[in-house]
Amino acid sequence: MAVEAERAGGGVSWWYDKRTRAIIMQVVVISLFVAFIGYIVNNTATNMEARGLSPGFGFMDQIAGFNPTSAEFNLTDFDVNSSTHGDVFILGLVNTLVISAIGVVLATIVGFTMGVLRLSKNPLINFLASCYVEVMRNIPLLLHIFIWYFAVWLTLPELFETIDGKRQLGAFNLFGLDMVFISQRGINYPNAILNPGWQAIPIALALAIAGIVVLAKWAKKRQDATGQPFPVLWTSIAMLIVFPVIAYLIMGGPIGWDLPEPGRFNLRGGATLPGSLMGLLLALVVYTGAFIAEAVRSGIQSVSHGQTEAAFALGLRPNITTRKVIIPQAMRVIVPPMTSQYLNLTKNSSLAVAIGYPDLVNIFTGVSLNQTGNAVEIIAMTMGVYLTISLVISLFMNWYNKSVTLVER
Numbered sequence: 001m002a003v004e005a006e007r008a009g010g011g012v013s014w015w016y017d018k019r020t021r022a023i024i025m026q027v028v029v030i031s032l033f034v035a036f037i038g039y040i041v042n043n044t045a046t047n048m049e050a051r052g053l054s055p056g057f058g059f060m061d062q063i064a065g066f067n068p069t070s071a072e073f074n075l076t077d078f079d080v081n082s083s084t085h086g087d088v089f090i091l092g093l094v095n096t097l098v099i100s101a102i103g104v105v106l107a108t109i110v111g112f113t114m115g116v117l118r119l120s121k122n123p124l125i126n127f128l129a130s131c132y133v134e135v136m137r138n139i140p141l142l143l144h145i146f147i148w149y150f151a152v153w154l155t156l157p158e159l160f161e162t163i164d165g166k167r168q169l170g171a172f173n174l175f176g177l178d179m180v181f182i183s184q185r186g187i188n189y190p191n192a193i194l195n196p197g198w199q200a201i202p203i204a205l206a207l208a209i210a211g212i213v214v215l216a217k218w219a220k221k222r223q224d225a226t227g228q229p230f231p232v233l234w235t236s237i238a239m240l241i242v243f244p245v246i247a248y249l250i251m252g253g254p255i256g257w258d259l260p261e262p263g264r265f266n267l268r269g270g271a272t273l274p275g276s277l278m279g280l281l282l283a284l285v286v287y288t289g290a291f292i293a294e295a296v297r298s299g300i301q302s303v304s305h306g307q308t309e310a311a312f313a314l315g316l317r318p319n320i321t322t323r324k325v326i327i328p329q330a331m332r333v334i335v336p337p338m339t340s341q342y343l344n345l346t347k348n349s350s351l352a353v354a355i356g357y358p359d360l361v362n363i364f365t366g367v368s369l370n371q372t373g374n375a376v377e378i379i380a381m382t383m384g385v386y387l388t389i390s391l392v393i394s395l396f397m398n399w400y401n402k403s404v405t406l407v408e409r
Contacts, residue, residue: 044376059372060086066371068092068363072186072272085368092360093385099277099359100346100389103284107345108338110285111292116322118297129293136290141348144287149279149355159183159267169262179259181267184275188260191271197254204247205240212236276357280349288345292338299334300326331404339397343390350386360385 048055067080068088075098076091118129136144159181161170171183181188212232219230248255260270303326311321350361360382369378 048376055374055376057374057377059368059374059377060084060089062372064088064368064371066367068367069095069358070272070274072188073274073277073358085364085372088368089360089364089381092358092362092364095358096346096349096360096385097389099280099284099349099352099357103281103288103345103349104342106281106285107288107292107341110289111338111341112296114289114293115296115300118293119300133290133293136286137294139287141283141287142351142354144283145280145351145354148282148286149276152282153275153279154184156182156184159185160262160265167264171267178261181260186272186274186276186278188267188270188272190260191258191269193256193258195254195256197251200247200251201244201255204243208239208243211239211243215239274357276352276355279355280352280357284345284348288341288348291341291344295334295337295341296330298337299330299332302333303329328404332401335397335401335404339394339401342393342397346389346393347386 045055061084063081064083064085064087065080067078068091069078074091075094076087078087078091114129114132117125118133120126120129139147157170157172159169159171160167162168169181171181171185171188174180174182179190215230215235216232219232223229258269258271260267262268307325307329308321311325312318316325349359352359353362353366356362365378365382369375372378
């Protein structure tokens with residue numbers, strides 16, 4: 001047809017040019033999308049105006065008038081008498097980031113451990129790991145949260161109990177050191193007191209991390225050139241401990257500790273991880289870890305068995321073979337589904353409303369929305385937060401995925 005059009009008109013019609021046709025289709029799709037968004041915005045504004053609602057973010061400066069968190073778990077120094085709905089947003093955002101970050105780290109550890117154990121040749125270990133994966137990932141997450149909070153955490157002893165008419169401390173005293181107490185209320189632990197000069201410690205930690213990166217690259221080049229391995233793992237752990245300790249000693253011990261002490265009705269001093277955080281964290285870690293375990297198992301099984309046989313033929317021990325040969329090749333298969341699980345964990349943290357953990361959805365999309373009535377603005381801000389967090393996680397994991405992708409030579 002293109003030939004006939006060229007003969008008839010002396011040239012090729014623009015419709016038969018793939019590049020031009022693709023551009024036109026993209027313009028049409030984008031135009032339709034923009035028109036749809038414009039229709040939604042206009043329709044929303046019209047409905048709000050009909051109901052006498054004025055859109056805007058002025059409510060963020062209004063005094064909240066409620067306390068969204070306990071005094072023991074107040075990461076942003078929220079003040080019920082002066083803090084605004086903007087402060088509620090910040091507190092909810094911080095609490096969401098805290099539970100998501102801790103959950104991602106712990107779920108990764110649990111998932112990798114169970115994924116490797118599921119491939120164990122020991123039938124008992126293999127069976128137990130398989131039971132964990134199959135049971136945990138087939139129970140709804142909301143039910144997980146209820147089980148871990150109501151059926152597990154709230155069955156712990158109360159902070160104080162009355163025994164023989166006397167009020168006594170009922171919480172578990174971890175290791176009997178009078179430093180960490182575990183009860184229904186949560187975990188009470190020593191709180192750091194930062195004195196002048198404490199900034200040297202995180203700087204030393206950053207230098208240790210930078211040194212570990214340089215050390216890892218040097219060790220890889222050395223092993224490629226000589227075949228001699230270097231104990232990067234243990235050296236890195238030593239650097240992470242020694243550098244901050246040296247900075248601590250040089251600055252004269254700028255960090256003190258406020259220990260929790262039993263009072264009349266509560267523990268005085270220290271810091272607290274509330275029971276709602278622990279219940280939610282356990283549920284997210286156990287549930288997400290089961291899915292990560294399956295990703296790890298499938299990634300390891302995707303590596304040709306010939307790689308293992310070749311490593312054994314070279315005299316490598318099984319643990320070194322797994323760590324140096326199998327896992328690096330399996331990561332290109334493990335990372336994509338693991339990225340999805342990180343995103344799921346972050347978004348699933350919004351189920352905290354079921355047990356009262358003060359995350360963004362619970363206190364901002366819940367309480368602040370009910371008080372102000374600015375549903376459109378609050379929902380849009382909440383959606384924007386989760387979208388931003390998800391995009392950041394995706395960008396980082398995509399970068400990491402490219403770094404572990406096998407490059408053919």
